[in-house]
Amino acid sequence: MSASSKDRILDRIRAANRSSADGDADAAYAALSRNYLRAHHGTGIVDLFAERAADYRAVVERVPVAGLAAAVARVLAARSAAAPGAILVPDGLPGGWLAELPGEISLASDATPLTPAALDRLAGVVTGCAVAIAETGTIILDHGPGQGRRALTLVPDFHLVVVEAAQVAADLPDAFARLDPARPHTLISGPSATSDIELIRVEGVHGPRTLHVLLTGA
Numbered sequence: 700m701s702a703s704s705k706d707r708i709l710d711r712i713r714a715a716n717r718s719s720a721d722g723d724a725d726a727a728y729a730a731l732s733r734n735y736l737r738a739h740h741g742t743g744i745v746d747l748f749a750e751r752a753a754d755y756r757a758v759v760e761r762v763p764v765a766g767l768a769a770a771v772a773r774v775l776a777a778r779s780a781a782a783p784g785a786i787l788v789p790d791g792l793p794g795g796w797l798a799e800l801p802g803e804i805s806l807a808s809d810a811t812p813l814t815p816a817a818l819d820r821l822a823g824v825v826t827g828c829a830v831a832i833a834e835t836g837t838i839i840l841d842h843g844p845g846q847g848r849r850a851l852t853l854v855p856d857f858h859l860v861v862v863e864a865a866q867v868a869a870d871l872p873d874a875f876a877r878l879d880p881a882r883p884h885t886l887i888s889g890p891s892a893t894s895d896i897e898l899i900r901v902e903g904v905h906g907p908r909t910l911h912v913l914l915t916g917a
Contacts, residue, residue, distance in 0.1 A: 744833035745917045748867045751836025755889025757910040767861065767915050772799040774911055775825065778857050779804050784822035787813075789851055791844025792827065796861060809847055815854055823857030823907075829884075830877050831862045834870040836889070838862060838912070841882040849885055858907040860887075864916040 753759045762770040775786050785807035788797065800806075807813070807821060827845035828838045838860055840846045852858050868874035878884060890910040 744869050745864045745867050745914070748831055748833040748836060748862075749912075749914055751833065752831075752838070752889065752912055753836070755836050755910075757836070757889045757912050759912045759914060761917060762913050762915050764916050767913065768796060768799040770913050770915075771796050771825065771859070771861070772801060774859055774913070775804055775823070776801055778823050778859070782822040782857065784820050787818070787821050787824040787847075787851055787855060789824070789826055789845060789847030791846075792825065793845060796825070809851055812848070815850065818850060818854035821855045823859060823909075824851050824855045825859040825861075826852060827861050827863075828866060830874045831867045832869075832871060832874045833867055837874075838887040839874060839878065840885040840887065841878060842885070843882070849883065852885065852887070853906050856907055857909045857911070858887075858890075859911045859913065861913045861915060864914065 749759045749761065760770060760774075779786065785805040787807045787809060789809060797806075824847070826840065826847060829841040829843065829846070830839045831837065832839070840849075840852060842848055846852075868877060887906075887910065890907055
């Protein structure tokens with residue numbers, strides 16, 4: 700930093716300190732323009748969310764509302780065929796989402812909380828979400844109806860989550876403006892992964908190995 704730049708900065712600090720005694724600094728601060736840009740993306744946020752979530756190696760499918768139940772049935776049937784165990788359904792999940800589920804798929808409930816060992820034996824879990832963020836491809840759970848407690852989406856190896864287009868926020872400020880700060884929040888950006896050891900990506904370490912997103916209602 701040049702001497703002149705340093706002097707200018709110090710002069711501004713000294714001036715602010717001098718004026719603070721009579722309240723001038725507070726008035727000047729209050730008068731500052733605050734026309735901040737709240738959202739960097741005004742349109743196309745649903746498409747952007749799909750793109751960013753896929754960048755995190757989530758499986759993202761766009762499905763119409765009328766085809767959502769069929770899509771849920773197809774994904775869960777494929778998962779049940781590939782992995783033993785039941786599919787966990789949290790309380791409050793919209794019943795219509797499972798309307799076309801084949802009878803041979805076994806479902807589990809967490810009405811009586813399952814142990815971590817029991818959760819680990821599940822084939823997967825299906826939930827809704829609270830909000831999704833277009834800019835980062837992130838899904839936020841607030842563990843309300845249809846989402847279950849936090850362990851349900853951290854222990855099973857497969858997570859199917861339904862995201863409605865109306866739930867997609869442009870960015871983080873927009874997302875948190877929609878959330879209740881008193882609730883717990885879990886932010887999910889793709890399947891669980893780490894590159895801590897020799898920068899080798901390993902998935903499924905501290906959460907689901909596979910995150911499958913059904914994006915509907917666009």
